[in-house]
Amino acid sequence: MQLCVALDLPTKEENISLAKSISKYDVWIKVGFRSYIRDGRELLEEIKTINPDFKIFLDLKLYDIPNTMADAAEEIAHMEVDMFNVHASAGKKAMKTVMERLESFEKRPLVLAVTALTSFDYHTFKEIYGADIEEKAKAFALQSYQAGLDGVVCSVFESRMIKHETAADFLTLTPGIRPFGEPGDDQRRVADIDTAKRELVDFIVVGRPIYKAKEPAKVVEKILEAL
Numbered sequence: 001m002q003l004c005v006a007l008d009l010p011t012k013e014e015n016i017s018l019a020k021s022i023s024k025y026d027v028w029i030k031v032g033f034r035s036y037i038r039d040g041r042e043l044l045e046e047i048k049t050i051n052p053d054f055k056i057f058l059d060l061k062l063y064d065i066p067n068t069m070a071d072a073a074e075e076i077a078h079m080e081v082d083m084f085n086v087h088a089s090a091g092k093k094a095m096k097t098v099m100e101r102l103e104s105f106e107k108r109p110l111v112l113a114v115t116a117l118t119s120f121d122y123h124t125f126k127e128i129y130g131a132d133i134e135e136k137a138k139a140f141a142l143q144s145y146q147a148g149l150d151g152v153v154c155s156v157f158e159s160r161m162i163k164h165e166t167a168a169d170f171l172t173l174t175p176g177i178r179p180f181g182e183p184g185d186d187q188r189r190v191a192d193i194d195t196a197k198r199e200l201v202d203f204i205v206v207g208r209p210i211y212k213a214k215e216p217a218k219v220v221e222k223i224l225e226a227l
């Protein structure tokens, strides 16, 4: 299991200083909406300068018509990014179109599909999708698998079931991790490291429990020890 540290801080300087403070650790760095919208490609390049071994997960959750998604995927594949994601609810055709577009790249980033956001509780999810989370996450995961993606973003509680329904090496990446039982913030389906391990998760994403801590590097070290 690998750790993805979310760089979701309010300024570029704070993100860079967090990345520097954890540069000796073998971790993935997750760049999402806030940081990418503000600091763009330059931030990705700077992260690689801090430690060329940092792997970058660009968390932009693409959702659009198939051709537009494939165009965006192609642009991402030209950047220094090791993994990115799309919404599975964009549909199998859109996901297939993305994967076809990436075929011509000698080395392409891993592509994951978001099934159900970890901030949804069961009621909210049903209100939006008209289905139970587990049932829909399973359907989304199967469609992503059939479309040739590398894995899905899901909650810890669906990881094992998704691997069982698809393949053991179909990756699961789970946000909503509160490593040692910290408060959940706006996340609703949260789990700790031991549960993530038990549920065969490949990547855990941790944001606030790390960057809001007094000494983020210490938290990272503690998490890596627990992994």
Ligand code: C5P
Residues within 6 Å of the ligand: 006, 008, 032, 059, 114, 116, 117, 118, 119, 153, 154, 175, 176, 177, 185, 187, 205, 206, 207, 208, 209
């Ligand atoms: O601070 P926290 O650990 O809750 O951060 C989780 C990170 O994972 C955030 O950057 C959030 O945007 C992202 N994420 C998520 N749920 C998803 C996909 C991404 O929480 N399904």
